Amino acid sequence: MPSTATKSESAKSGAAASASFADRLTAAANETEHLLDRLLTTAPADSEIARPARIVEAMRYTSLGGGKRLRPFLTVETALLFGVKREQALMAGAAIELVHCYSLVHDDLPAMDNDDLRRGRPTAHKKFDEATAILAGDGLLTFAFDVLACPETHPDASVRIALVMGLARSAGLGGMVGGQMLDLAAEGRFGKNDTPQGEQDVLTLQAMKTGAILKFCCVAGAILGNAPKEKRDAAARYGQVIGQAFQIADDLLDVEGDAATLGKAAGKDAAHGKATLVDLLGIAGARARLAQLVKDAEDALKPFGADAVILKDAAHFVAERRA
Amino acid sequence: MPSTATKSESAKSGAAASASFADRLTAAANETEHLLDRLLTTAPADSEIARPARIVEAMRYTSLGGGKRLRPFLTVETALLFGVKREQALMAGAAIELVHCYSLVHDDLPAMDNDDLRRGRPTAHKKFDEATAILAGDGLLTFAFDVLACPETHPDASVRIALVMGLARSAGLGGMVGGQMLDLAAEGRFGKNDTPQGEQDVLTLQAMKTGAILKFCCVAGAILGNAPKEKRDAAARYGQVIGQAFQIADDLLDVEGDAATLGKAAGKDAAHGKATLVDLLGIAGARARLAQLVKDAEDALKPFGADAVILKDAAHFVAERRA
Numbered sequence: 001m002p003s004t005a006t007k008s009e010s011a012k013s014g015a016a017a018s019a020s021f022a023d024r025l026t027a028a029a030n031e032t033e034h035l036l037d038r039l040l041t042t043a044p045a046d047s048e049i050a051r052p053a054r055i056v057e058a059m060r061y062t063s064l065g066g067g068k069r070l071r072p073f074l075t076v077e078t079a080l081l082f083g084v085k086r087e088q089a090l091m092a093g094a095a096i097e098l099v100h101c102y103s104l105v106h107d108d109l110p111a112m113d114n115d116d117l118r119r120g121r122p123t124a125h126k127k128f129d130e131a132t133a134i135l136a137g138d139g140l141l142t143f144a145f146d147v148l149a150c151p152e153t154h155p156d157a158s159v160r161i162a163l164v165m166g167l168a169r170s171a172g173l174g175g176m177v178g179g180q181m182l183d184l185a186a187e188g189r190f191g192k193n194d195t196p197q198g199e200q201d202v203l204t205l206q207a208m209k210t211g212a213i214l215k216f217c218c219v220a221g222a223i224l225g226n227a228p229k230e231k232r233d234a235a236a237r238y239g240q241v242i243g244q245a246f247q248i249a250d251d252l253l254d255v256e257g258d259a260a261t262l263g264k265a266a267g268k269d270a271a272h273g274k275a276t277l278v279d280l281l282g283i284a285g286a287r288a289r290l291a292q293l294v295k296d297a298e299d300a301l302k303p304f305g306a307d308a309v310i311l312k313d314a315a316h317f318v319a320e321r322r323a
Numbered sequence: 324m325p326s327t328a329t330k331s332e333s334a335k336s337g338a339a340a341s342a343s344f345a346d347r348l349t350a351a352a353n354e355t356e357h358l359l360d361r362l363l364t365t366a367p368a369d370s371e372i373a374r375p376a377r378i379v380e381a382m383r384y385t386s387l388g389g390g391k392r393l394r395p396f397l398t399v400e401t402a403l404l405f406g407v408k409r410e411q412a413l414m415a416g417a418a419i420e421l422v423h424c425y426s427l428v429h430d431d432l433p434a435m436d437n438d439d440l441r442r443g444r445p446t447a448h449k450k451f452d453e454a455t456a457i458l459a460g461d462g463l464l465t466f467a468f469d470v471l472a473c474p475e476t477h478p479d480a481s482v483r484i485a486l487v488m489g490l491a492r493s494a495g496l497g498g499m500v501g502g503q504m505l506d507l508a509a510e511g512r513f514g515k516n517d518t519p520q521g522e523q524d525v526l527t528l529q530a531m532k533t534g535a536i537l538k539f540c541c542v543a544g545a546i547l548g549n550a551p552k553e554k555r556d557a558a559a560r561y562g563q564v565i566g567q568a569f570q571i572a573d574d575l576l577d578v579e580g581d582a583a584t585l586g587k588a589a590g591k592d593a594a595h596g597k598a599t600l601v602d603l604l605g606i607a608g609a610r611a612r613l614a615q616l617v618k619d620a621e622d623a624l625k626p627f628g629a630d631a632v633i634l635k636d637a638a639h640f641v642a643e644r645r646a
Contacts, residue, residue: 044497050497051496051497051501052496052501052504052505052508054504054508054513055496055500055501055504056496059496102461106457106458106461109454109457111448111452111453111454111457112454112457125434129434129512129513130434131432131434131435131507131512132504132507134429134432134434134435134457135429135500135503135504135507137461138425138429138460138461138464138500139495139496139500139501141461141464141465142464142491142494142495142496142500143491143495143496145468145487145490145491146488146491146492146495148487149484149487149488149491150488157480157481157483157484158480158481160480160484160487161472161480161483161484161487164468164471164472164483164484164487165469165472165473167468168465168466168468168469168472169469171465172462172465172466172469173374173375173378173379173382173462173465173466174367174373174374177378177458177461177462177465178374178375178378178462180458181375181377181378181455181458182375184454184455184458185375185377189452189454190377190452
């Protein structure tokens with residue numbers, strides 16, 4: 001399976017990542033892959049209605065066989081801090097990954113970022129067609145809530161509904177969808193006035209577009225574990241910082257990376273005239289901010305002591321990744 | 324408010340609709356409008372994150388000021404059979420309406436049905452732009468689950484999670500999204516072999532594309548009321564029949580209606596070469612089927628006795644509507 005090799009490679013590319021971290025990232029990725037593979041079938045066991053082959057094929061194409069699966073990994077590892085069963089954390093992680101995959105499919109559409117390649121493969125609207133890509137994205141988003149609502153995710157309905165609320169909020173208007181709208185505005189699509197100029201504008205955009213879901217990955221682990229408020233807040237703080245670090249690392253890669261390493265076109269943000277923290281702080285300034293965020297992440301993990309060693313490694317991995 | 328006049332008109336256009344039915348349809352429509360207006364704001368009371376103005380504007384444009392609000396009406400009236408608080412039923416109905424509105428926005432996109440007009444107004448991608456329309460649809464779908472997850476919808480988490488599961492299933496792969504995929508295939512987009520020819524194919528497509536959500540409207544009322552299985556099944560059966568009747572009436576309107584009455588282009592199905600029950604049964608045959616479905620709906624309502632008079636009227640309204 002070539003995708004496993006890629007994941008393993010990715011895990012090792014973070015300079016400070018320990019072998020144990022790399023193994024655990026790969027393990028979560030493989031388990032997520034198998035779970036999504038099991039869930040995304042044309043003939044679900046618990047339904048009499050067959051799912052049309054083409055939509056299932058498009059959803060499988062856009063959600064299987066790729067990616068570091070950082071989001072499910074964060075959910076699983078945070079959940080383990082609270083003694084959550086691994087299968088439950090994987091269900092929640094898979095739901096979040098479905099939302100992540102839907103966002104990629106819709107962001108790649110001609111009317112949005114108009115990308116032909118994703119992880120080195122044709123994007124959904126290139127592989128299939130635009131209508132199928134739109135529907136596959138809609139299907140992935142809808143299915144994420146189906147997965148969260150399953151008793152398999154957690155026997156307690158109040159836990160499941162808290163997950164639904166958290167996912168809806170982090171993926172919605174005050175999160176990912178709202179952030180994507182700000183991102184399009186930042187390209188000057190709707191008039192020059194919309195383009196954010198200052199650091200706070202950029203931080204808000206990024207906190208919404210990519211940060212909210214990454215933060216929720218960690219909050220989801222705490223929700224699953226019925227964590228006390230203090231520890232839940234710590235997980236949220238860690239997730240928030242991870243989200244910021246992820247985005248700065250991404251912006252640095254965009255400036256420094258090349259298309260071969262990233263599997264997508266580099267320098268796209270500059271081409272679109274969007275301000276990033278790298279523009280505002282410079283490369284050295286952005287690197288310093290990133291180092292501070294890694295320290296902040298470590299601070300956020302203090303309440304968990306030695307249990308959080310893997311999440312500490314994850315902070316380094318996110319900040320120092322090369323792809 | 325011109326939209327109220329339009330709704331009242333629509334309600335009266337069903338020949339057998341009683342004055343009381345028309346008033347109640349209008350009341351549910353107005354209450355749904357007010358609720359959506361309150362929910363879709365840039366500054367939600369329970370969140371520190373401001374929602375970007377443009378996405379809120381697009382979501383308001385595509386969900387306020389139009390439509391009969393048949394779906395929330397069905398949820399409210401079914402819920403009343405089980406003694407559910409009206410505010411709770413309206414929350415669930417509003418969530419379903421948000422999903423309905425998202426489906427219209429995405430179906431209208433150039434890559435899908437490529438419609439320029441909806442309810443006599445420019446469609447979202449014409450009024451705004453294609454990227455904004457895609458995001459507005461994504462936002463409406465995501466927000467529907469946010470609304471269902473609110474304690475305002477029902478204090479019992481197990482009721483709310485049952486609603487989430489029901490909505491995800493009826494809107495997803497085995498429901499609306501899957502049905503839309505079958506519908507595109509029926510146009511011959513992906514090769515001639517996909518075009519359904521027989522009655523069963525057409526019934527399956529319609530049961531998924533429009534039927535699943537209409538059925539769920541009625542099931543949602545029963546879920547909110549913790550209805551016993553027998554009555555829940557009766558509500559489901561009624562909703563299923565209503566969905567079939569709705570679609571045949573729609574197909575008859577498509578053949579017989581004119582653009583002025585419908586506010587959209589008539590005869591579109593024929594132009595796309597899609598088979599409908601009207602094609603398969605003829606106009607007289609389709610009318611006979613519709614009459615039978617109204618009787619089936621009345622039969623399904625028998626367990627509720629005189630309480631169900633408004634839902635009985637609703638069956639006639641759905642079958643006999645002229646717009």
